[in-house]
Structure formats: structure tokens, C-alpha cells
Amino acid sequence: MANKSKPKPKPSQHSVYLYIPNIIGYIRILLNCYAFAICFSSKRLFSALYFLSFVCDAVDGWCARKFNQSSTFGAVLDMVTDRISTACLLVILSQVYRPSLVFLSLLALDIASHWLQMYSSFLAGKASHKDVKDSSNWLFRLYYGNRMFMGYCCVACEVLYIALFLISKNHTEDLMDVVVTTLKEGSPLSILVGISLFGCSIKQVINIIQMKTAADACVLYDTEKKQKP
Amino acid sequence: MANKSKPKPKPSQLSVYLYIPNIIGYIRILLNCYAFAICFSSKRLFSALYFLSFVCDAVDGWCARKFNQASTFGAVLDMVTDRISTACLLVILSQVYRPSLVFLSLLALDIASHWLQMYSSFLVGKASHKDVKDSSNWLFKLYYGNRMFMGYCCVACEVLYTALFLISKNHTEDFMDVVVTTLKVGSPLSVLVGVSLFGCSIKQIINIIQMKTAADACVLYDTEKKQKLMTRHPDFSRFKKSSMHPNHIACLLMPSQQVGVDQEYQTCGSMAEMC
Numbered sequence: 401m402a403n404k405s406k407p408k409p410k411p412s413q414h415s416v417y418l419y420i421p422n423i424i425g426y427i428r429i430l431l432n433c434y435a436f437a438i439c440f441s442s443k444r445l446f447s448a449l450y451f452l453s454f455v456c457d458a459v460d461g462w463c464a465r466k467f468n469q470s471s472t473f474g475a476v477l478d479m480v481t482d483r484i485s486t487a488c489l490l491v492i493l494s495q496v497y498r499p500s501l502v503f504l505s506l507l508a509l510d511i512a513s514h515w516l517q518m519y520s521s522f523l524a525g526k527a528s529h530k531d532v533k534d535s536s537n538w539l540f541r542l543y544y545g546n547r548m549f550m551g552y553c554c555v556a557c558e559v560l561y562i563a564l565f566l567i568s569k570n571h572t573e574d575l576m577d578v579v580v581t582t583l584k585e586g587s588p589l590s591i592l593v594g595i596s597l598f599g600c601s602i603k604q605v606i607n608i609i610q611m612k613t614a615a616d617a618c619v620l621y622d623t624e625k626k627q628k629p
Numbered sequence: 630m631a632n633k634s635k636p637k638p639k640p641s642q643l644s645v646y647l648y649i650p651n652i653i654g655y656i657r658i659l660l661n662c663y664a665f666a667i668c669f670s671s672k673r674l675f676s677a678l679y680f681l682s683f684v685c686d687a688v689d690g691w692c693a694r695k696f697n698q699a700s701t702f703g704a705v706l707d708m709v710t711d712r713i714s715t716a717c718l719l720v721i722l723s724q725v726y727r728p729s730l731v732f733l734s735l736l737a738l739d740i741a742s743h744w745l746q747m748y749s750s751f752l753v754g755k756a757s758h759k760d761v762k763d764s765s766n767w768l769f770k771l772y773y774g775n776r777m778f779m780g781y782c783c784v785a786c787e788v789l790y791t792a793l794f795l796i797s798k799n800h801t802e803d804f805m806d807v808v809v810t811t812l813k814v815g816s817p818l819s820v821l822v823g824v825s826l827f828g829c830s831i832k833q834i835i836n837i838i839q840m841k842t843a844a845d846a847c848v849l850y851d852t853e854k855k856q857k858l859m860t861r862h863p864d865f866s867r868f869k870k871s872s873m874h875p876n877h878i879a880c881l882l883m884p885s886q887q888v889g890v891d892q893e894y895q896t897c898g899s900m901a902e903m904c
Contacts, residue, residue: 416848416851416852417844417848436730436733437730471847471848471851472752472847472848472850472851473844473847473848473851476744476745476748476844476847477844479744480740480741480744480745483740483744484736484737484740484741487716487736487737487740488733488736488737491720491723491729491733491736492729494720494724495723495724495729500720500721500724501665501666504665504717504720507713507716507717507720508713508716508717511709511712511713511716511740512709512713515705515708515709515712515744516705516709518747518748519705519747522751523701615646615702615705615706618700618701618702618705619645619646619700619701619702621701622645622700622701622702623645
């Protein structure tokens with residue numbers, strides 16, 4: 401039944417590295433490297449580049465679907481770039497604001513929740529860590545059931561962090577002072593900070609719930625394994 | 630055939646959270662939280678607590694084997710605590726030393742290499758990311774073939790970071806200055822910093838190679854999946870099973886799912902046993 405007149409070309413391993421979405425991924429990495437190299441000398445350029453990298457994140461997903469070039473490597477590249485860029489932004493915020501423990505904690509929560517969630521997704525065999533259908537928590541269901549709400553919370557975090565960085569004037573800002581002052585102003589910036597602060601808080605609560613759910617999944621996995629003959 | 634007179638007790642989910650190695654894991658987390666809270670006010674206490682947490686890391690592995698209380702949750706708890714404590718230490722080093730880009734890069738490399746390696750281990754179904762037998766790179770084979778060498782490189786990183794933090798006097802140290810001055814002094818500290826600097830450098834090179842290897846594994850996974858789907862023959866008996874793990878077929882038949890449950894069942898069984 402094999403048609404010998406038209407031999408199928410062997411897919412080359414090189415081609416995945418040259419997929420369009422993955423090339424956009426490399427551009428994202430370069431944008432981030434340059435952005436963090438100049439972040440203290442030019443805050444506005446940093447913010448623009450960081451935002452551009454965020455836009456590329458959406459574009460490469462669209463390209464993957466449009467050109468049918470989805471790949472596991474691309475998904476991992478995306479995930480890792482997201483984690484590292486958020487981590488580095490939290491690091492520079494911890495340098496600018498006191499107490500830095502706030503941003504250390506946010507960094508710890510970001511790493512822990514994403515790591516646990518990914519691990520438990522692999523164990524449970526879910527298609528994506530974003531496909532959580534079996535949780536009883538109402539906030540969890542709202543977050544994962546409604547992609548707009550999820551998108552709002554994720555974007556809110558990034559917007560808040562960038563805004564905090566842009567607002568800061570020197571290297572020893574008191575975080576509570578700055579936030580309260582900004583909110584009291586009543587300017588468009590106040591509204592932006594207020595809305596993104598709300599979304600970011602929701603995201604952190606989700607992160608904590610996610611850690612508990614993922615930990616339960618790990619425990620359940622072991623329990624079921626022991627019960628099977 | 631079932632013996633009804635002695636029913637098996639259902640293992641409680643609660644009990645895994647109360648396993649001794651996991652309780653040690655919680656203690657590690659509390660130690661780290663307190664350590665980082667006081668790190669600038671008392672560097673020596675911070676270093677002692679950080680070192681103590683590192684010792685607990687070894688102790689909980691030993692306890693897991695001794696009390697037969699290895700668990701997937703415990704392995705993940707360990708891994709996440711390691712990653713976060715190293716990340717936070719790199720953050721405070723980036724506050725103390727200039728240029729902070731050095732420590733931002735080390736942080737990025739640590740996150741990227743461990744994440745990629747874990748992901749590719751799941752895809753390929755290896756027992757543990759520490760079991761790499763098929764790499765052709767000599768340094769890679771030396772690192773993973775020799776547990777003492779691996780241990781030296783990992784410990785060297787933590788020792789170097791902690792030493793750098795202890796040495797620093799104020800918040801605007803020039804990184805190269807401090808390292809070169811310390812090495813030139815010729816004291817026991819110089820030897821310690823020199824030896825750990827060497828080990829830490831090896832570890833970073835390994836991290837970079839690991840990222841490339843893991844990326845290749847992700848690409849190979851997709852390539853094999855596509856080839857199998859393209860060449861799958863309706864007459865299943867002609868499909869070569871001998872070269873493939875039976876569970877691998879299950880995950881290949883579900884293209885939307887990146888990993889098959891059964892395949893990972895085996896993976897994580899041995900992973901948990903190795904903690």
C-alpha cells in the first residue's frame with residue numbers, strides 16, 4: 401500500500417528550531433536580555449521592551465496555530481521565558497523597593513505554584529495545566545473556566561510590576577508608601593494601579609490554591625499507585 | 630480468594646503530608662523563611678540557617694529511605710524548596726553586588742536548565758533527571774556518571790554564594806574586585822572561594838549543556854510522534870512494537886496529550902523511590 405513514487409521527506413530536527421513561533425521566542429529572549437541590561441539607565445525603554453516581549457508571547461501562539469507549527473519545544477520555550485522574565489522583574493523590584501521580602505515572597509510563590517502545577521499535570525496526564533475541570537473551589541473554577549478572567553489576572557500582574565518600576569524614583573522606596581500615595585492621587589495611573597493590584601492579588605490567591613491542589617494530586621498519585629496490585 | 634477477616638486499611642491521604650521526611654521538608658521551608666527575613670541584619674545567622682537547611686535536605690532523603698516513606702510529594706517539595714532557596718540567595722546577592730546582571734543571569738540559567746531538564750525527563754520517561762546515560766558529551770558523562778563529582782559541583786555553588794554574601798561589607802560591592810581580592814589574599818578563605826568557584830563554573834557549563842540536551846529531547850519527542858502518526862499502518866501487526874515501549878503507543882495515539890499517564894506512572898514510581 402506504500403506509495404513509492406513520492407517518498408515522504410524525513411522531518412529534520414533542525415526545522416523545529418527554525419519554526420516561526422520559535423524564532424519569535426528567540427527574539428523575545430533577546431528583547432528581555434537587552435531590556436534587563438538597560439533597565440536602570442532607561443526605565444521607559446525597559447518597560448516598552450518588556451511590553452513588546454509580552455506582545456510577542458501572544459503573537460507566537462497565534463503563529464503556531466496559523467502556520468501549524470506547534471511544538472513541545474516551543475511550549476517549553478514560552479513557559480521558561482515567561483518564568484524567567486517575571487522572576488527578573490521581581491528581582492529588580494526587590495532592589496528598588498523595601499521591604500524586599502515582599503518581592504522575594506512573590507518570586508517564591510510564582511516558582512512554587514508553577515512548578516507544582518506542571519509536575520502534577522504531568523502525573524495526572526492532563527493536556528495542559530490550564531485545563532482544570534475537576535476542582536471544587538469556586539474561585540478556581542471561575543479563573544480556569546473563564547479565559548478572559550484568567551487573562552486579566554495574568555496581565556494585571558505584569559502591568560502592576562511594570563507600573564511599580566516606572567513609578568519608583570530611587571533605590572529605597574517604601575512599597576506601602578508608594579502604593580497608598582499613588583492610589584490616593586485619583587489620577588488615571590491610580591485607576592490602573594488599583595485595577596492591576598486587584599487582579600494581581602487574585603492571581604496570588606489562585607497560586608496558593610493551585611499549590612494545594614497540585615500537592616493533593618501528587619499525594620493521590622502515590623496513594624493510587626500503592627493500591628494498584 | 631480475598632481474606633475477609635483482615636481488611637486492608639485504606640491509606641489516608643493525610644498521612645503522606647505527615648511523613649517524617651516531609652515534616653523535615655516543612656522545617657526546611659520555615660528555616661529558609663526566617664533566614665531570608667534576617668539575612669541583612671545578621672549575615673552569620675543567615676549562613677548558619679541556610680547551611681542547616683542544606684543539611685536537612687540530605688537528612689530527609691536519608692529518612693525517606695530508612696523509614697520507607699519516599700513519596701512523589703516529598704520529591705517535589707524538595708525540588709521546589711531547593712529552587713526557591715537558591716533563587717532567593719541569588720536575589721540578595723544581586724542586591725549586594727554590582728553588576729547585578731551576573732546574578733540575574735545565574736538565576737535565569739538555574740531556572741531554565743532545571744525546568745527544561747524536568748520537562749524533557751517526563752517526556753522521555755527516564756527514571757530521574759539524574760540518570761543520563763546516552764549523552765555523548767564527556768563532561769556530561771563525567772558529571773552524571775560520578776555522584777561525588779556531581780555532589781561537589783552542586784555543593785560548590787551553594788558554598789560560593791553563601792561565602793560571597795558573608796564577605797560583602799556594604800550594598801555596592803564590585804563583584805570582580807571582591808573575588809580577585811579574596812583570591813589574592815592566600816588565606817584558607819581564598820582556597821575555599823577558589824575551589825567553590827571552580828565547581829560552580831563547571832555546574833553552570835553543565836546547566837547550559839543540559840538545556841541543549843533537553844531541548845533536543847523535546848524536538849525529538851515531537852519528531853517521533855509525527856513520524857509514528859504518518860507511518861501508522863492500518864494492519865497493526867506490521868507495526869514494529871519491539872522497538873517501542875508498549876505504553877508509548879498509548880500516548881502517541883492521543884496527539885492532543887503531551888504525555889501518556891501510564892508512561893509517567895512508571896517514570897514517577899522510580900523517581901519517588903530515588904528521593
